[in-house]
Amino acid sequence: MKLLRQLGATAIAASLCVQQCAAQMAEAPYTDAKTGIKFNTWSTTNGSDPEAASVAPFTFGLSLPGDALTKDATEYIGILRCQIADSATPGWCGLSHGQSGQMTQALLLMAWQHSGKIYTSFRFTSGYSIPGVYSGNATLTQISSTITPNEFELIYRCQGCFSWQQGSTKGGVSTTDGNLILGRAAAKSGLHNPTCPDKAFFGFHNNGYGQWGASLENTTNAAYSTWAALATATPTTDCTTLEPPPPAQTTQPEAPTCVAAPAKTYDYIVVGGGAGGIPLADKLSQAGKTVLLIEKGPPSSGRWNGTMKPGWLTGTNLTRFDVPGLCNEIWVDSAGIACTDTDQMAGCVLGGGTAVNAGLWWKPNPRDWDYNFPAGWKSSDLAGATKRVFDRIPGTWHPSQDGKLYRQEGFNTLVSGLNKTGWTEVIPNDSPNLKNHTYGHTTFMFSNGERGGPLATYLVSAYARENFNLWTGSAVRRAVRTGSRVTGVELECLSDGGYSGIVNVSANGGVIFSAGTFGSAKLLLRSGIGPADQLEVVAGSADAETFIAKDQWIDLPVGYNLIDHLDTDLIITHPDVVFYDFYEAWNTPIETDKVDYLSNRTGILTQSAPNIGPMIWDEIKGSDGIVRQLQWTARVEGNDQITTSKNAMTLSQYLGVGVVSRGRMSITADLDTNVLLHPYLHDAFDKEAVIIGIKNLMAGLSIIPNLTWVLPPANTTVEAWVDSLIVSPSSRRSNHWMGTAKLGYDDGRTGGSAVVDVNTKVYGTDNLFVVDASIFPGISTGNPSAMIVIAAEQASQRILALSSPKA
C-alpha cells in the first residue's frame, strides 16, 4: 500500500513535504574533529524516500553566523557527505538552497570527487531540465575534503548562497525565518568532464532525492568567523581535454511542426478551455457570435476523443479523466497533462482544472461575492448566473447511480463527535450560507457516475453550433495589439499539428484570456500589459524581437494579489476508519468495484479519490474584527512519513474568505511563471484564525472514543505546532490559485489595484478581457471551480452588452 505517492513521478508534485520530511531525516549535532567546527546535520535514513527500499547515505550540515536568527545571513559553512556508488565513474550529489528545496528557480550546488579532489559547481534551471551553470556571484571555498572508498566529505564556506539571481530571476531564503527547507539529490555515476566544473555534464539524479525542513535552532555559533577564515582552498581545474556534451545537449529537440491557421475572422477568441473559458465560449456562441476557443493542451475526456487511460478502460468511451476514483492519478503521473510553464500544479488539457480536479462543487457562500467583489458582482447580482450554472451542473453528494454512499467509516467516525459537540449537519448546496459550525457530505460536479462538469455540458452545447470552433493542441503567445485595440491573437507552435500564425477578431469583437491564474497573467505580460519590472523580463526573453514597443506598454498590477487557500493538515487515527486504495485502482482495481463501475456506474469508483468527507465549516471572528472562513476537507488517507497506521485520516484546513495575506507571481526570462511571494500568513490575525480553528475542531472530535491525534502531536500546544510548520507553497498550497488580474473599479494604471474593470475588460484596452480565476479579488470559502463558472456566466452577459449597438 502506498499512501503518499505524491513524492513520485512528477517533480512538480514532489513536494507535499513539510516537517513530515524532517521526521525522516535524522538530525544530530556534529563537531568536525580536524577544525572544531560545530554543525547541526541531517542524514538520510532508510525511510527517507517512501518509495525506495534502500536509501543512499547522504548528510548535510549547517553552521551559521551567531546572529543569523536575528539578521539574515548571506553565507554559511556546510558539510556535505555523499555516497560513492561506483568507484570507476564519478557520480555526484547536490543541494538545493531553494525556498522549498525545489530544483527549479533555486541556487543548486553540485559536488563530486575525482582523483583525490572534490569539485563543485553552482547550477540553476527554470524548468525540469538538466541545470546549466549559475551566472550569479555565489562563491565556494573549501575548508577540508576527505575521500574514502565509499564516500566523500566536503566542508566548505558558501558566500552569497542564500539569495540568487539568474538573468532577471531572483530568489532567496531568510535565516531569520528560523528554518529552511532544503533539497538533496544524488546520482550514482554519469558525470563527465569532472575536472572542469563549468563544462561538467551529467544525467538524472538516480541515487535518491528529497526535501526536508531544517530548523536553524542549533546551527548558529559565535565562533563562525574564526571557522570561516579556515576556508582557503579551491581545487585547480583542468579544462584542457573535454568530452563534447552528448548530442541531446548540443542540438535542440526537434521543433514541433504546426499548420497555418485558417484565414478566418471571429467575433470572439477565447484563450484557454478551462473552468472560465468553456462556459464563456458557450454563452458567446449562444448569442450568435462566431467564437473560436483555443486550448493548448490535448483532449481529456473520452467525449472529446481523449485517449489517456489505464488498461481496464480500453474499449470504453472513458479516459482517466472521466472516472472520479482515478482523479488522484494526477499526483502519480502528470506527464503531458500538467502545465510545464509554471512551478505550480495546473491542468493543461481540454477542461483545464475541471478535467483534473477532484470535482468538489460548491454553491457559493453569498459572502464570497459580498465580501470580496465590488458593486455589480454581489451575490444578489449573481443569483441568475448561479441558477443557470446549477441548473446545468447541479452536482451531487451521492454520485453512485444506486444512490448509495460507499466506505463511509471515516465520515461516520468524525460525525459521531461533531454531532454531539454543537456542529450541525447540512446539505451544503441547499444552504450555501450555513458555513459556521456546520458539516456535510462532499458535493461533486459529477453526473451519471462520471466527471461531467463543463466538459459534459457547456462544451457539448457550444460544439453543436456552427458558429463555434474548438482548437486543441494550439497555444496562444500573445494578443496582437495596437495601442488600446486588440486585433487578434498570435499563436505559438508548441505541439505537432497545432495551428500557427495570427488569427484576427472582427471590428467590434474581442479577445478573452481564460488561461488560468498563471496562464492569463503570462499572456497579459507577453502582450505588454503589466508592471514594468515584469515587462522588462519579457523584453529580455525569447519574445524580445517581436515584443510590443515600450511606448505601448500598459502599466497594470498583473501578478499582484495572488491568493490560494492556506492548507494546514491535521492527522487522526481511529480503529473504525478503513483505507481504500484508489492508487491501486489504476492498475488493479478490485474486480467487483470495476465491474460495478463499468456496468452500472455504481460503487466507490464513482466517488473522488481518496474518499473525501466529511466537509466541515467554521467562522472565526479575529481580534482585528474580520470574520475569516475555514473549510475542512477530511479524507481517508494518512501520510506514510508520519504514521504507519492503516486507519488514518487527514483533515485539511483551508483558510478562506476574510484572509488578509496576499502574494505575487512573476515571470522568468524563460517565460515560465512562478510564485515570487507566497500568499500565506503574512498577517498575524490570519494565523490566529488557523490556530483557533484547529482548537475548535479538536474540541469537536476529541470526545470520540479511541480517536488518536497524530498531528498536532500530543506533547505540543497548537500554537507551538502551527509555529513549527513550514510556510511555503510546496508545503501549504491548495492548488486554488487566484487573483493575478484583479477585478475592480480602482484602475491599476492610476495607482489602483485592479487589472480588469467590472466588465472584465483590461484597463487601457478596448476589447481585451480576462475571465477565469485570475480576476477574483479575494478567495472563496470552498474549492473555487463553481464560482469561476458562475463568474464566466456573468461576464458573458457584460461582454455581450458592451458589443450591442447603443440606442
Ligand SMILES: Cc1cc2nc3c(=O)[nH]c(=O)nc-3n(C[C@H](O)[C@H](O)[C@H](O)COP(=O)(O)OP(=O)(O)OC[C@H]3O[C@@H](n4cnc5c(N)ncnc54)[C@H](O)[C@@H]3O)c2cc1C
Ligand atoms: C489537482 C487540482 C485539484 C483541484 N480540485 C478542485 C476541486 O475539487 N474543486 C474545485 O472547485 N476546484 C479544484 N481545483 C481548482 C480548480 O480546478 C481551478 O481553480 C479552476 O480550474 C481554474 O479555472 P480557470 O478557468 O482559471 O483555469 P483552468 O481551469 O486551469 O483553465 C485554463 C486553461 O487554459 C489553457 N491555457 C493556458 N495557457 C494557454 C495558452 N497560452 N494558449 C491556449 N490555452 C492555454 C490551459 O491548458 C487550461 O486548459 C483543483 C485544481 C487542481 C490543480
Ligand SMILES: *[C@@H]1O[C@H](CO)[C@@H](O)[C@H](O)[C@H]1NC(C)=O
Ligand atoms: C539502507 O540499507 C542498506 C542496506 O539494507 C544500506 O546499504 C544503506 O546504507 C542504508 N541507508 C541508509 C541511509 O542508512
Ligand SMILES: *[C@@H]1O[C@H](CO)[C@@H](O)[C@H](O)[C@H]1NC(C)=O
Ligand atoms: C555577491 O556576493 C557577495 C558576497 O556574499 C554579497 O555580499 C553580494 O550581495 C552579492 N551580490 C549580488 C548581486 O548577489
Ligand SMILES: *[C@@H]1O[C@H](CO)[C@@H](O)[C@H](O)[C@H]1NC(C)=O
Ligand atoms: C537543539 O539542541 C537542544 C539541546 O541539545 C535540543 O534539545 C534540541 O532538540 C535541538 N533542536 C534541534 C532543532 O535540533
Ligand SMILES: *[C@@H]1O[C@H](CO)[C@@H](O)[C@H](O)[C@H]1NC(C)=O
Ligand atoms: C488579419 O488582419 C491583418 C491586418 O490587421 C491583415 O493583414 C491580415 O491579412 C489578416 N489575417 C487574416 C487571416 O485575415
Ligand SMILES: *[C@@H]1O[C@H](CO)[C@@H](O)[C@H](O)[C@H]1NC(C)=O
Ligand atoms: C459514455 O457512454 C455512455 C453511454 O452512452 C454515456 O452515457 C456517457 O456520457 C459517455 N461518457 C463519455 C465520457 O463519453
Ligand SMILES: *[C@@H]1O[C@H](CO)[C@@H](O)[C@H](O)[C@H]1NC(C)=O
Ligand atoms: C472525435 O473523433 C471522431 C471520429 O474520428 C470525429 O468524427 C469527431 O469529430 C472527433 N471529435 C472531436 C471533438 O474532435
Ligand SMILES: *[C@@H]1O[C@H](CO)[C@@H](O)[C@H](O)[C@H]1NC(C)=O
Ligand atoms: C451522530 O452521528 C452518528 C454516526 O453517524 C449517528 O449514528 C447519530 O445518529 C448522529 N446523531 C445525531 C444526533 O445526529
Ligand SMILES: *[C@@H]1O[C@H](CO)[C@@H](O)[C@H](O)[C@H]1NC(C)=O
Ligand atoms: C447492473 O444493474 C442491473 C439492473 O439493475 C442489474 O441487473 C445488474 O446485476 C447490475 N450489474 C452489476 C454488476 O451490479
Ligand SMILES: *[C@@H]1O[C@H](CO)[C@@H](O)[C@H](O)[C@H]1NC(C)=O
Ligand atoms: C460561529 O459559531 C460559534 C458556535 O456557535 C459561535 O461561537 C461563533 O461566534 C460563530 N462565529 C461567528 C463569526 O458568528
Ligand SMILES: *[C@@H]1O[C@H](CO)[C@@H](O)[C@H](O)[C@H]1NC(C)=O
Ligand atoms: C476502544 O478500543 C477498545 C480496545 O481496542 C475497545 O474495546 C472499545 O470497544 C473501543 N471503544 C469504542 C467506543 O469504540
Ligand SMILES: *[C@@H]1O[C@H](CO)[C@@H](O)[C@H](O)[C@H]1NC(C)=O
Ligand atoms: C513530541 O514527541 C515526539 C515523539 O513522539 C518527539 O519527536 C518530539 O520531539 C516531542 N516534542 C516535544 C516538544 O517534546
